[in-house]
Amino acid sequence: MKSQAIALTRDTVTPLRLFWISTLSVFLILAQTLMVSARGAPESFADLAETISPSVVNITTSTTVAGRMGPQGIVPEGSPFEDFFRDFQNRNGPEGDQPRRSSALGSGFVISEDGFIVTNNHVIEGADEIEIEFFEGFSLPAKLVGTDPTTDIALLKVEAETPLKFVSFGDSNTARVGDWVMAMGNPLGQGFSVSAGIVSARNRALSGSYDDYIQTDAAINRGNSGGPLFNMDGDVIGVNTAILSPTGGSIGIGFSMASNVVVRVVDQLQKYGETRRGWLGVRIQDVTEDVAEAMGLEGTAGALITDVPDGPAKDAGLLSGDVILKFDGADVEDTRGLVRQVGNTEVGKAVRVVVNREGQTETIMVTLGRREEAESSSVPTGPTEPEEEAAPETLDLLGLSLSAVTDELTEEYALGENAEGLVVTVVDEDSEAFEKGLRAGDLITEAGQSPIKSFDEFEEKIAEAREAGRKSILLLVRRSGDPRFVALGIEEN
Numbered sequence: 001m002k003s004q005a006i007a008l009t010r011d012t013v014t015p016l017r018l019f020w021i022s023t024l025s026v027f028l029i030l031a032q033t034l035m036v037s038a039r040g041a042p043e044s045f046a047d048l049a050e051t052i053s054p055s056v057v058n059i060t061t062s063t064t065v066a067g068r069m070g071p072q073g074i075v076p077e078g079s080p081f082e083d084f085f086r087d088f089q090n091r092n093g094p095e096g097d098q099p100r101r102s103s104a105l106g107s108g109f110v111i112s113e114d115g116f117i118v119t120n121n122h123v124i125e126g127a128d129e130i131e132i133e134f135f136e137g138f139s140l141p142a143k144l145v146g147t148d149p150t151t152d153i154a155l156l157k158v159e160a161e162t163p164l165k166f167v168s169f170g171d172s173n174t175a176r177v178g179d180w181v182m183a184m185g186n187p188l189g190q191g192f193s194v195s196a197g198i199v200s201a202r203n204r205a206l207s208g209s210y211d212d213y214i215q216t217d218a219a220i221n222r223g224n225s226g227g228p229l230f231n232m233d234g235d236v237i238g239v240n241t242a243i244l245s246p247t248g249g250s251i252g253i254g255f256s257m258a259s260n261v262v263v264r265v266v267d268q269l270q271k272y273g274e275t276r277r278g279w280l281g282v283r284i285q286d287v288t289e290d291v292a293e294a295m296g297l298e299g300t301a302g303a304l305i306t307d308v309p310d311g312p313a314k315d316a317g318l319l320s321g322d323v324i325l326k327f328d329g330a331d332v333e334d335t336r337g338l339v340r341q342v343g344n345t346e347v348g349k350a351v352r353v354v355v356n357r358e359g360q361t362e363t364i365m366v367t368l369g370r371r372e373e374a375e376s377s378s379v380p381t382g383p384t385e386p387e388e389e390a391a392p393e394t395l396d397l398l399g400l401s402l403s404a405v406t407d408e409l410t411e412e413y414a415l416g417e418n419a420e421g422l423v424v425t426v427v428d429e430d431s432e433a434f435e436k437g438l439r440a441g442d443l444i445t446e447a448g449q450s451p452i453k454s455f456d457e458f459e460e461k462i463a464e465a466r467e468a469g470r471k472s473i474l475l476l477v478r479r480s481g482d483p484r485f486v487a488l489g490i491e492e493n
Contacts, residue, residue, distance in 0.1 A: 107185030107227030119226030170235025185227025220254030281311025399431020446476035
């Protein structure tokens with residue numbers, strides 16, 4: 001019986017072990033599958049590339065450039081090589097001085113079957129002729145519909161006998177850091193090429209007011225400019241625009257203008273041949289922690305108005321020192337966000353602007369103007385009768401030596417006609433004022449959000465801030481006419 005029991009046990013164990021081994025194997029396979037699915041790693045990009053390649057184009061531009069420069073354009077004037085280059089040019093005859101054709105290469109993509117093509121402005125800027133080469137092997141001339149240098153986007157149009165294959169824009173806001181993306185274009189003039197990578201970062205800003213770049217490690221080189229950045233659904237979520245590289249080649253840091261910015265620009269270029277951005281008409285700066293403390297604000301969100309020139313904001317009653325908290329129903333995080341919010345709003349629309357004014361919240365209706373018109377026009381200011389010159393005294397306070405405005409200081413620091421306030425003549429290099437960027441020649445026009453013209457008014461505002469329990473006072477400082485707010489500590493030692 002004992003031996004039978006042992007035999008029975010052995011016979012039973014073997015199938016059980018096989019069962020658990022099989023179950024464990026299935027579990028491991030499922031776990032690996034889920035991990036791959038979670039990463040979103042495709043087995044291949046081939047199907048996607050095959051589907052969207054016909055919509056991607058190579059762009060060749062031709063430009064007429066001036067004839068060859070003289071020796072002084074090649075070597076410094078007076079150089080011993082100057083005669084050598086002049087003789088060399090003379091031997092080549094007058095043909096070297098004739099205008100010549102210059103070519104450049106770039107990328108683009110078709111967004112409609114009737115032939116609208118998106119690329120970068122810098123790809124076609126100054127071009128006399130634009131030639132589009134399609135993936136299938138044929139070429140067509142293109143006409144320029146419109147450009148937007150601000151976002152570096154251009155819209156072209158070709159006339160084709162048959163409908164063209166095209167791609168659609170996706171929602172760039174849904175792209176997450178770590179998502180797979182694929183770039184296509186004409187890198188280094190090598191023709192249609194595909195590279196893949198991930199979204200490395202979002203909401204990058206390089207130099208423009210409306211920048212919203214997707215950073216990617218997908219290889220982007222010269223010639224990729226204007227090409228599309230695709231998500232795994234085959235939608236365009238960016239236009240490849242720039243690389244960050246000490247050598248000019250890809251080192252894994254490329255930038256694509258987000259599709260949600262591009263779509264608005266393209267829509268306006270299609271309708272008007274130009275952009276039409278909203279314009280509020282204020283100068284603004286971010287609210288820092290010390291500025292928030294000086295103004296008695298609870299946080300640093302919002303955009304602080306430093307100046308209100310003639311325009312929609314002034315007509316509506318916005319004031320310097322107002323902190324814009326909401327614009328057209330949306331919270332304002334900082335100045336960059338406000339600029340984009342305003343620019344994306346329809347020209348002529350009446351919007352609600354919520355501001356903090358001297359501790360109270362107010363809502364002001366503003367009818368937006370058009371930014372492009374404001375930038376192209378300037379409003380001359382006529383001379384007015386100057387006020388009686390103040391006595392040239394000096395006040396040393398908060399690490400600053402201050403003087404009343406005089407003709408001599410106005411001329412020395414180019415303060416402009418009718419300047420009012422106190423002139424900074426010396427800044428203690430060990431002071432907080434120096435650390436925060438104040439320099440000789442700056443003009444302080446406000447203290448504690450009130451205009452000041454004299455030493456007494458300045459000292460009075462500092463005393464009021466101390467009585468109110470403030471640790472700092474907010475100064476409006478102008479340099480070359482440009483205003484900014486600076487908060488300086490006023491706690492007595």
